[in-house]
Amino acid sequence: MIKKINILTKEDKYSIEIETNSIKKKIKHIISNNNNNVIFLIDKNVFNVFKKIKNYNKQKYICISCSEKIKSFNFYTKLTQKILSKGIDRKTILVAIGGGTLGDLSGFIASTLLRGIDLILIPTTLLAQVDSSIGGKNGINTIFGKNLIGTFYQPKLVIIDPYFLKTLPKRELLSGYAEIVKHSIIYDENFFNWLDKNSKNLFNLNYKVISRAIYKSILIKKQYVLKDEKERLKNRHSRAVLNFGHTFGHALETYYKYNKKLTHGEAISIGMIMASTISYNLNYLSYKNFIKIKNHFINNKLPIMDNKMYDEKIFKIICKDKKNIDGKINFVLLKNIGNAFLKNNINLKSIKKLIK
Ligand SMILES: NC(=O)c1ccc[n+]([C@@H]2O[C@H](COP(=O)([O-])OP(=O)(O)OC[C@H]3O[C@@H](n4cnc5c(N)ncnc54)[C@H](O)[C@@H]3O)[C@@H](O)[C@H]2O)c1
Ligand SMILES: [Zn+2]
Structure with missing residues (x-):
């Protein structure tokens, strides 16, 4: 069954379609609808799927070995030149089939090539399906940090095939899955309870359960994106609330220099437990709910700690976080499961005390 979510921002309108086992049909549709004026960028790890399309080799496509490394100026230059050499015009559609790294790079390319060509995202990792392909943020990394260069650029369509x-x-x-749980914790207690009951089926790839989790998760992200597309609000509707768990999470990832020690989801899982601990110790979150969150993480093998998390370096990195304003640390905390808010002006000393 197809599930459809329409997104209507100030300037753009597009839909997100979720349908299991639909990809062949959808790709054929894209090709025939656009007079073959399409360039496919495809993650090497899902190329087999593309190969199943009849006459796939007559299409313009580029197969890419994807990792965080492709989100660089160097790779941007190489890839845009390859795309230009294939011949494009303002009507060309760029279709990115891959995870969040390819999606982020493709979004930046689409928004800058010929000052903007159309983009279709086909996310193939769970993280990309529930998070990075939604909301129009893209970006590449520099030696000064992650995602420091990029644009806000909405796709024309997002196709999700679980x-x-x-x-x-x-x-x-x-x-x-860590991003799915995050969405439930910040916005929807019933969804959290549902995940608590259904997560095992999700990990066993029950597609009905996965589709529902993806659908609910996107609806939550949509709420924040629509209210605060460019992340300018400073209240509980702020898009920054989606960064729950990310202050610590990003610091851990930076500490480990984005190597394979922690995935993004693992890093933010630890970050979510840190933020929940602070919320509990500041008497915003009840002990019962704090334990409920922690147990869910343990039961689903989401990490809740890392032996470097009290390292001085981690706190130094947190102080440099681009979300901080005027030297004060901003945190997303919880009043309840399903009710997150932005807490400004926390000082570092109290954070150290609160998490120990
Ligand atoms: N733009 C946003 O709003 C936003 C939000 C969250 C994360 N992100 C970005 O997303 C990126 C992480 O995305 P990711 O976790 O998808 O990483 P990724 O793109 O590196 O994919 C992870 C790995 O899975 C492989 N892969 C992809 N699909 C597969 C499939 N179906 N089967 C087997 N292997 C497959 C990839 O080749 C890669 O090796 C980060 O760069 C992060 O900054 C962006
Ligand atoms: Zn994240």
Whole structure:
């Protein structure tokens, strides 16, 4: 069954379609609807799926070995030149089939090539299906940090086929699941309770359960994106609330220099437990709910600690976070499961005390 979510921002209108086992049909449709004026960028790990399209080799496509490394100026230059050499015009549609790294890079390319060509995203990791392909943020990394260069640029269509997850390594599946749980914790207690009951089926690739989790998760992200597309609000509707768990999470990832020690999902899982601990110690979150969150993480093998998390360096990195304003640390905290808010002006000393 197809599930459809329409997104209407101030300037753009597009839809997100979720349908299991639909990808062949959808790709054929894209090709025939656009007079073959399409360039496909495809993650090497899902190329087999593209190969099943009849006469796929007559299409313009580029197969890419994807990791965080492709989100660089160097790769941007190489790839845009390859695309230009294939011949494009303002009507060309760029179709990105891959995880969040390819999606982020493709979004930046689409928004800058010929000052903007149309983009269709086909996310193939759980993380990309529930998070990075939604909301129009893209970006590349520099030596000064992650995602420091990029634009806000909405795709024309997002196609989600949960069937891609069949080949996704378990650790990557868990990484995406962390963002699903995050959405439930910040916005929807019933969804959290539902996940508590259904997560095992999700990890066993029950596509009905996965589709529902993806659908609910996107609806939550949509709420924040629509109210605060460019992340300018400073209240509980702020898009920054989606960064729950990310202050610590990003600091851990930076500490480990984005190596394989922690996936993004693992890093933010630890970050979510830190933020929940602070919320509990500041008497915003009840002990009962704090334990409920912690147990869910333990039961689903989401990490809740890392032996470097009290390292001085981690706190130094947190102080440099681009979300801080005027030297004060901003945190997303919880009043309840399903009710997150932005807490400004926390000082570092109290954070150290609150998490120990
Ligand atoms: N733009 C946003 O709003 C936003 C939000 C969250 C995260 N992100 C970005 O997303 C990126 C992480 O995305 P990711 O976790 O998808 O990483 P990724 O793109 O590196 O994919 C992870 C790995 O899975 C492989 N893969 C992809 N699909 C597969 C499949 N179906 N089967 C088997 N293997 C597959 C990839 O080749 C890669 O090796 C980060 O760069 C992060 O900054 C962006
Ligand atoms: Zn994240």
